[in-house]
Amino acid sequence: MAEPTTNEALYARACAVTPGGVNSPVRAFRSVGGTPYFVARGEGPWVWDVEGRRYLDLVQSYGPAIHGHAHPRIVEAVQAAAGEGSTFGAPTEREVLLAEEITGRVHGCEQVRLVSSGTEACMSAVRVARGATGRSRVVLFEGCYHGHSDGLLAGGGSGVATLGLPASAGVPAAAVADTLVVPYNTVPEIGEDVACVIVEPVAANMGLVPPAPGFLQGLRDACDAAGALLIFDEVITGFRLARGGASAFYGVTPDLWCFGKVIGGGLPLAAFGGRRDVMEQLAPLGPVYQAGTLSGNPLATAAGLASLAMLDDGAYEELGARVARLAAGLASALAAAGLTAQVPVVGTLVGVFFAGEPVTDYAGAKASADTGLFPAFMHGLLQRGVAVAPGAYEILFPGLAHGDAELDLVVDAVGAVAKELAAG
Ligand SMILES: Cc1ncc(COP(=O)(O)O)c(C=O)c1O
Numbered sequence: 001m002a003e004p005t006t007n008e009a010l011y012a013r014a015c016a017v018t019p020g021g022v023n024s025p026v027r028a029f030r031s032v033g034g035t036p037y038f039v040a041r042g043e044g045p046w047v048w049d050v051e052g053r054r055y056l057d058l059v060q061s062y063g064p065a066i067h068g069h070a071h072p073r074i075v076e077a078v079q080a081a082a083g084e085g086s087t088f089g090a091p092t093e094r095e096v097l098l099a100e101e102i103t104g105r106v107h108g109c110e111q112v113r114l115v116s117s118g119t120e121a122c123m124s125a126v127r128v129a130r131g132a133t134g135r136s137r138v139v140l141f142e143g144c145y146h147g148h149s150d151g152l153l154a155g156g157g158s159g160v161a162t163l164g165l166p167a168s169a170g171v172p173a174a175a176v177a178d179t180l181v182v183p184y185n186t187v188p189e190i191g192e193d194v195a196c197v198i199v200e201p202v203a204a205n206m207g208l209v210p211p212a213p214g215f216l217q218g219l220r221d222a223c224d225a226a227g228a229l230l231i232f233d234e235v236i237t238g239f240r241l242a243r244g245g246a247s248a249f250y251g252v253t254p255d256l257w258c259f260g261k262v263i264g265g266g267l268p269l270a271a272f273g274g275r276r277d278v279m280e281q282l283a284p285l286g287p288v289y290q291a292g293t294l295s296g297n298p299l300a301t302a303a304g305l306a307s308l309a310m311l312d313d314g315a316y317e318e319l320g321a322r323v324a325r326l327a328a329g330l331a332s333a334l335a336a337a338g339l340t341a342q343v344p345v346v347g348t349l350v351g352v353f354f355a356g357e358p359v360t361d362y363a364g365a366k367a368s369a370d371t372g373l374f375p376a377f378m379h380g381l382l383q384r385g386v387a388v389a390p391g392a393y394e395i396l397f398p399g400l401a402h403g404d405a406e407l408d409l410v411v412d413a414v415g416a417v418a419k420e421l422a423a424g
């Protein structure tokens with residue numbers, strides 16, 4: 001049994017042995033100030049820190065924990081899988097089952113390859129697109145985030161935006177020479193040197209920015225006209241927004257998809273997939289190389305299958321209804337407090353902006369962050385026992401474990417914090 005400790009003490013020890021004390025930058029609280037809380041355990045919608053303080057968790061690991069923490073069916077599946085051996089380097093039946101589950105849900109996605117992170121999924125999808133088209137250029141949208149691979153960090157949202165980084169040191173100019181960054185919600189000119197356009201179909205790494213009507217179809221048409229491939233990065237939207245993800249929700253079918261988060265049930269698992277002719281460019285069938293020692297890991301596939309088994313149409317209806325109720329509560333609490341704010345909602349996704357008008361692109365998201373209200377908002381909520389991600393560009397992640405009573409607590413806490421902020 002470990003000695004009792006504190007967040008401060010653990011953070012000091014962490015900083016001595018890990019850069020910034022964390023294994024992913026936003027967790028360090030750098031943009032909001034203060035000391036990160038170290039989670040001791042979680043259950044359903046709650047987490048407890050090492051000091052025994054309980055928080056209603058709207059971070060939910062930035063998306064994977066759609067069923068809340070330590071869901072008994074996922075725990076049971078992982079325990080059973082662990083007892084059978086945790087990794088083999090040979091194919092297993094659950095990899096087939098998970099690939100069948102994903103391709104069965106996502107119309108047009110005929111084949112998938114499992115990987116271990118959303119970063120790998122996006123990096124590999126772009127590589128396949130380049131291999132399939134024989135072209136180099138990649139178009140992406142300012143404020144979207146596609147993981148931390150060299151070529152996709154430019155103009156990124158999430159932690160890149162939170163820390164105010166133009167991109168990243170250590171990325172050679174050559175690695176981004178073929179990356180073109182354009183504003184979200186504008187269909188760009190797509191030249192015939194473009195291999196692919198990669199987009200978050202609902203942007204969720206610059207706060208929540210819905211696609212404008214016609215934007216996704218416009219991208220589809222422009223890609224078709226130029227012979228480029230369209231990639232939907234559904235690492236957040238996949239299996240959260242709808243059973244078939246954003247492509248089903250909007251009725252626009254890309255050539256390639258990136259998935260992550262929910263499909264791993266809380267374990268490191270992601271996937272990229274797409275049309276058979278494109279996916280068959282991959283080794284061992286084709287010339288595009290991609291591989292992974294832990295890809296399709298037996299524990300992760302067990303957790304993913306258990307997670308997806310609980311996500312039927314009814315689950316999405318339920319989550320959508322709860323999110324709509326939460327969003328309405330938040331909007332009226334913020335308005336009652338006299339705080340200028342927007343609460344964008346897309347189905348099961350919700351965010352908060354400090355803005356007078358709906359936000360449609362990164363410039364609007366940045367203006368919200370630049371109000372400087374977010375750190376006090378986040379810490380005010382934390383003091384009232386509600387945890388939201390410590391970055392102004394992250395969204396809220398209510399899940400199926402958040403019942404009405406818990407969501408009412410969130411609305412009350414937001415109302416109280418908003419009054420303080422409005423009073424200055
Ligand atoms: C849309 C999107 N794409 C890709 C990624 C990268 O995934 P990961 O953090 O698993 O590498 C993330 C989240 O981090 C994401 O939100």
Ligand SMILES: N[C@H](C=O)CCC(=O)O
Nearest residue numbers: 024026062158159205394
């Ligand atoms: N917004 C990111 C993914 O969705 C957050 C993950 C991270 O940076 O740790």
